[in-house]
Amino acid sequence: MTETAQADRVPAFRRGTKFRFDTVRAAWVVLGPERAFLPDEQAVEVLKLVDGARSLGAIAEDLCARFNAPTDLVMADVAALLQDLADKGVMTW
Amino acid sequence: MVNLPDPPMSLLLELTHRCPLQCPYCSNPLKLERAGAELSTDEWVSVLDQAAALGVLQVHFSGGEPMARPDLPDLVRHAASLGLYSNLITSAVLLNPRTLAALADAGLDHVQISFQDADAEGADRIGNYAGGHAKKLAAAELVRDAGLALTLNFVVHRHNIARVPQMIAMGEAFGAGRIEIANVQYYGWGLLNRAALLPTRAELDACTAAVFAARERLRGTMVIDYVVPDYYAAEPKGCMGGWARRFVNISPAGRVLPCHAAETLPAFAWPSIREETLADIWNHSEPFARYRGTHWMPEPCKSCDRREIDWGGCRCQAFALTGDAGRTDPACELAPDHAIMAEAAQEAEAPPPAFVYRRVGANLGVMA
Ligand code: SF4
Ligand code: SF4
Numbered sequence: 001m002t003e004t005a006q007a008d009r010v011p012a013f014r015r016g017t018k019f020r021f022d023t024v025r026a027a028w029v030v031l032g033p034e035r036a037f038l039p040d041e042q043a044v045e046v047l048k049l050v051d052g053a054r055s056l057g058a059i060a061e062d063l064c065a066r067f068n069a070p071t072d073l074v075m076a077d078v079a080a081l082l083q084d085l086a087d088k089g090v091m092t093w
Numbered sequence: 094m095v096n097l098p099d100p101p102m103s104l105l106l107e108l109t110h111r112c113p114l115q116c117p118y119c120s121n122p123l124k125l126e127r128a129g130a131e132l133s134t135d136e137w138v139s140v141l142d143q144a145a146a147l148g149v150l151q152v153h154f155s156g157g158e159p160m161a162r163p164d165l166p167d168l169v170r171h172a173a174s175l176g177l178y179s180n181l182i183t184s185a186v187l188l189n190p191r192t193l194a195a196l197a198d199a200g201l202d203h204v205q206i207s208f209q210d211a212d213a214e215g216a217d218r219i220g221n222y223a224g225g226h227a228k229k230l231a232a233a234e235l236v237r238d239a240g241l242a243l244t245l246n247f248v249v250h251r252h253n254i255a256r257v258p259q260m261i262a263m264g265e266a267f268g269a270g271r272i273e274i275a276n277v278q279y280y281g282w283g284l285l286n287r288a289a290l291l292p293t294r295a296e297l298d299a300c301t302a303a304v305f306a307a308r309e310r311l312r313g314t315m316v317i318d319y320v321v322p323d324y325y326a327a328e329p330k331g332c333m334g335g336w337a338r339r340f341v342n343i344s345p346a347g348r349v350l351p352c353h354a355a356e357t358l359p360a361f362a363w364p365s366i367r368e369e370t371l372a373d374i375w376n377h378s379e380p381f382a383r384y385r386g387t388h389w390m391p392e393p394c395k396s397c398d399r400r401e402i403d404w405g406g407c408r409c410q411a412f413a414l415t416g417d418a419g420r421t422d423p424a425c426e427l428a429p430d431h432a433i434m435a436e437a438a439q440e441a442e443a444p445p446p447a448f449v450y451r452r453v454g455a456n457l458g459v460m461a
Contacts, residue, residue, distance in 0.1 A: 014270055016203045016242020018178055024100060024148035031178040033203040033244050033271060034318065036102045036150050089271050089316035 007057030007075065011050050011082045011093035019047050032090060046078050050091070056082070097376050098337070098385060100148025105155055105342045105353065106137065108165070112158040114184050114220040115450035116209065118248060118283040118290060121157060122344075122356045125453045130346040134164040136366070138171050140343060143371040145175040149341070155182040157345070166195040173200030180205060182246075185232035186225050193232075197239050204236045205244040205273075210252070211259035219252060221450045233267055246273040249300065250290035251445060257300045261307045264315055274304055275320040280354040280409050282451050287437065289445040294438065297325050323424035324434045328399065329406025330424070336384040336408055341375065349374045351381055354409035358418050384408050389419060393427045 013019060017032040028044045030037055039047060045067075049059045060075045067074075085091040110125040132140070144152065152172050159165055160183055172179045181196065185206040196204075208229055210216035216226035236243045245267065247253075247260045257274060264272035276297070277283045277290050292300070304319045311317065323329060333340040337351040347366040350356060356363065361383075364374045375381060383389065387400050394405040406422020414423045414433050421428040449455055 014242070015240070016270060018202065020176065022148070022150060024146075029150055031150055031202075033180050033205060033242065034273075036178075083313075086313045087316075092313075 006079060007060070008055050009093050010053065010055050011059075011086075011091050012052035013050060014090060014092050017090050019050075030085075030090060035088070035090070042077075043081055046081055056093075098381075099339075101144075101341045101375060102149065102339045103151045103153065103341075104140075104144045104149045105153040105340070106140070106159075106168075107342065107344050107353065108137070108154060108156055108159045108162045108168075109345050110157040110453075111161045112156055112184065112451075113161075113186050114158070114209075114222045114225060115452050116220050116248070116282075117286040117448035117450055118250065118277040119451040120278070120281065120283075120353050121451065122354075123281055123285065123455075124356075125451075126345040127453070131162075132343075132345065132347045132366070134167060136347065137164070137168050140347075140366055140371065141168065141171050141175060141177065143366075144341075145177055147372050147375060149177065151178040151180065153180045153182055158184050158187060160187040160192060166199040169196055169201050170199035173202075178202050183207070184220070184225070184229070186222065186228045188228075188232040188235065190235060193235050193239055197241060201241060203242040203244065205246050206233050206236070207246045207248065208260070208263070209248070211247075211256040211263055215253055215256070219448075221448075233269075237267055237269075243267065243269050244271045244273060245269050246275065248275055248277055249292075250277045251292040251296060251441065252290070254292045254296050254300050257303045258307075261303070261311075261317065264317075265311070269315060271316040271318065273318045273320070274300070275318070276322040278320070278354075279322065279324070280357055280413055282449070284413055285449055288440040288443070289448050291322065291324060291437065291441045293441045294325055296441075297321065323407070323410060323422070324438050326424055327426045328424070329403050329410075329422040331403040332407035332410075332422075335386070335404035337375070337381040338385060338404070341371070349378075351384075352407075352409065354407075355380075357409055358412050384419070391419065391421060393425075393429075394421050397427065 019030050022029045027038050030039055049062055060078055064071050064074050082091055082093050086093055109131055110121050169179050179201050180203045181201055182205045209219040213226035217223050245264050279287050304317055308317050333352045342350040342353045348363040349366055361380045364378045390405055394400050406424055408418045411420045411422050412418035415430045423430040423433045
């Protein structure tokens with residue numbers, strides 16, 4: 001896939017998946033059938049930006065601006081994270 | 094100050110043991126609870142309140158057949174109001190447009206429908222329920238069309254393991270996000286029927302190959318969760334993520350258990366939600382503490398570097414096969430009792446005996 005095509009892809013949570021803040025653990029959790037896990041801090045920042053409309057490119061741009069990191073590095077990291085979650089059945093993209 | 098254990102993630106409610114089907118591997122205990130002993134709606138509501146406060150994130154409504162309880166939609170609604178993720182584990186033979194609409198409206202997140210086989214003849218024989226398979230197919234369509242997330246669950250054994258490719262194809266045809274291909278777990282009814290159910294090594298290997306190939310092909314489209322029978326594994330499963338670490342189960346009469354098979358263990362006085370709070374039971378009860386973590390472990394687990402991965406395997410299996418719940422799970426090839434597994438696998442080479450179907454008062458005496 002070309003880099004632009006990749007940047008245009010739009011991640012979304014899959015039907016039956018929830019991402020919410022748990023007050024008991026004071027942590028964000030991802031919930032699905034037979035899955036419940038606490039994503040790490042970096043993943044939480046990415047997942048907060050997933051709304052079914054924002055593209056990978058837009059998500060990466062937002063993160064780069066806030067964390068002052070180089071775009072292609074962030075893009076690659078975020079793409080890898082989303083692919084991993086897609087393989088686990090948590091996201092589509 | 095005492096260190097409290099981490100809160101449970103997941104709660105399974107056996108709302109009832111009543112079920113129209115009679116699967117010979119049912120995970121319910123041999124001694125089924127009668128309807129009169131079941132918790133009331135108010136009692137289940139209180140369980141949900143307590144669970145959410147304790148830190149439970151997911152609730153599985155199960156049974157028996159949970160849809161046999163007319164108050165199921167009320168309980169789902171209450172769970173949703175507490176932010177709990179709700180999953181219905183059902184045989185789906187009681188699911189119709191009206192009952193599904195009530196559940197969807199109540200905020201149900203996910204439905205898991207069990208199929209006994211990929212074809213009607215085999216499925217209806219295994220569940221001992223004529224016409225069941227056709228009802229399930231219709232139900233799965235309703236769930237999909239209602240826009241709810243759907244998992245198809247297949248419990249596999251020697252009578253249907255050859256049709257695993259067709260089971261996967263069913264999942265694809267339904268557009269299911271996830272299917273489960275789960276070999277029978279041999280406790281309770283499954284253990285009683287082991288000689289009728291355990292596949293041969295060759296049958297299992299063919300099944301595993303089919304699952305792995307399909308996983309590769311369906312990456313990103315459909316997740317296939319796969320459970321092998323311990324009898325052919327080199328290492329045990331990390332059962333329930335370890336005893337009383339992530340999971341809690343409540344029986345129809347309100348007994349609180351660290352796993353659904355735990356009632357098979359003697360020498361435990363299981364706490365009741367009618368007498369104690371869920372938090373007290375989880376944090377302080379002796380049965381929950383007994384095998385939690387690694388303090389109880391004998392060798393070879395005690396000094397094994399997998400002890401915090403599989404937690405020494407399954408306590409119920411250790412008891413069922415060795416008579417001592419505190420031994421290393423015989424499924425582990427390092428276990429002193431591992432030879433038991435190979436002996437059992439021998440049974441799979443002989444012709445299968447008849448099923449002992451799961452029902453109240455089944456004639457267990459002749460089989461035992
Ligand atoms: S395993 Fe079969 S008999 Fe047991 S509760 Fe499920 S559908 Fe009913
Ligand atoms: S010895 Fe115990 S901890 Fe090690 S792999 Fe076997 S069961 Fe697991």
